[in-house]
Amino acid sequence: MKAAWGPGPGPVVLLTDFGQRDSYVGVMKGVLLSYCPKAVVVDLCHEIPPQEVAAAAFTLRASVAYFPKGSLFVCVVDPGVGSRRRILWARTARHQFLAPDNGLLSWVETPFAEIRSVENRKSWRPQVSATFHGRDIFAPAAGRLAAGLRPSALGPTIADFRRLPLPEPRRDKRGARGEILWIDRFGNAITNIPSRQAVSCRWALCRGRRLPLRRHYAEAEPGRPLALIGSSGFLELSIRNGDFSRACKARPGDIVHARD
Amino acid sequence: MKAAWGPGPGPVVLLTDFGQRDSYVGVMKGVLLSYCPKAVVVDLCHEIPPQEVAAAAFTLRASVAYFPKGSLFVCVVDPGVGSRRRILWARTARHQFLAPDNGLLSWVETPFAEIRSVENRKSWRPQVSATFHGRDIFAPAAGRLAAGLRPSALGPTIADFRRLPLPEPRRDKRGARGEILWIDRFGNAITNIPSRQAVSCRWALCRGRRLPLRRHYAEAEPGRPLALIGSSGFLELSIRNGDFSRACKARPGDIVHARD
């Protein structure tokens, strides 16, 4: 029987800190396909730094809106694996989520319409290890959901869950003060200053440098750092066709000012 | 015509040392889909260190049981590519395998019901390179099998194949003596001491340190090394939310004792 809330399952989307060098992600897919041979499985990201829940929460926030209705996000960044931390199933109007109750779902922008504690052992693998719940709980629950299991079979509804405080930028007279959250593959520094606070500014300040705010890389002078509104909707510090992070020794946590 | 031994093909599961930086894995998938457009292809792992057959054999052993019936494992860690080494097709009651005859299939726990030498050139690509049999032999054979080719078309049955000695731990009066086989992404050190030899022990010794055996990370003191039964069923050395390998300079081959 299909879940009542949607037109049938979309892809199963995996977000973990498992990396590529082991077979952990592959094994999760084996279990998933054992329960739902027709599941479409998509890798969102597996290179979340080990145990960094906030990085996973930020990645999820920046990605959810781009996935089709019915997508099921399976998020396993789980420093509390094997402890008594709960495992959550939650849904919004468009998407479903499985994640440990450690803050990973904090920054999903759409409100949750239903949250459950995944505690019915019938939805798990018969044997559950102490260290790999991705394989033994998350993947079987996801596979069963993708095959049509009713979410109510996972466990009881719950009223709330753990939320991490989003590191909010502060407004001040001259603009906003935020920080670098993430350095991407290209060396771009993604901050927590949203476009609505940055778009009217003319400069970003970071590590003693003053970066002009541009709309496109094409407006930048070659080799000179610039700021722009990045694809996630936050202020980003970059060098056109260069590596801002390396050139300016910028790191997550560095303070960034947006200035008129 | 479907293979006689099962209910139809499951996913095609790839295990290689090809890494991510080249297009070798992608090209194998292109060939596979050319022969079987509906094949479901799963990446088990591509980061086996170059030519390390034993690492691939261990990964395969730890993973096979989690894949659905009918899965076809295509294993290409092949230092003898282009030589006269044979290529094997084998099946157990639940799974099929393609691998070079170099020991890669040594540690699959279920006995093989049938083994063949893949030597019928009609199952290969028309042109075969000297260096990329993954593309020219393994992928076409796998694609054809996934599309329903009878395994007997690959080549004749053979009686045996090359086996690597599994580095077996030794029992002694006070417990067991084994070694580290693999360091995972989190810095956990996976040993060859199976749970049945370790589960009654209280301590693991490695590099002059004495690690208490715990059941869960949650029982560990923060920052202190511990031992537990890992998700593959072997004794594992860890630091909760830390990197055991880095902290203790542990490497594959290091001796580990399990002690009462």
Place this chain on the structure above:
Amino acid sequence: MKAAWGPGPGPVVLLTDFGQRDSYVGVMKGVLLSYCPKAVVVDLCHEIPPQEVAAAAFTLRASVAYFPKGSLFVCVVDPGVGSRRRILWARTARHQFLAPDNGLLSWVETPFAEIRSVENRKSWRPQVSATFHGRDIFAPAAGRLAAGLRPSALGPTIADFRRLPLPEPRRDKRGARGEILWIDRFGNAITNIPSRQAVSCRWALCRGRRLPLRRHYAEAEPGRPLALIGSSGFLELSIRNGDFSRACKARPGDIVHARD
């Protein structure tokens, strides 16, 4: 309505410089599946070094022939993102391509039967960022094509596109003079000297070393550098079960001579 030129869509094949550490590739897949839930998506390679269009062009050239008829290659190595550079759709007799007009399609060996400029905003996402056209233009266009959109809906046909000069080897009296184009995961150095120019030679010279040309790794002496015709059809410098690049400090751009 299906495109008129083929028997229906094959896989969507992704080639980018997005790497694995961010969710950029995953998000592209989310958008793709939003437009075509049944699309089969294959990762060709995402580890093209940032902005290295020539490396992507070489990878594409070496890979295209191994993919089934109807495959759609979505190539996003795009240092000009956000500028006025065009985005191309092109097709050969067997394959389709989407790529920025920056030379990425230069070395596809089959001639293009049709080229279009992807400029009809109806084929894009409603909102287009300044920095992530992979998500906002390429993925929606690809998803729509995979779902049956007629290519003529993307934009007008155009007569030509930007081509990069392929670094051609020079013939001389004693053989050929070329260069290293790429170092692969195993440390093999792939040159631009095609097999037809190298196959009659006996030696390759690189960094003061003289490497015998062999047909198979198995003919090489252990630990000694050799040359052979690699799987892409070019002269390749290797060490059997070793890392030529590391051992000989070879890098892209190094001069290589093939000698009788």
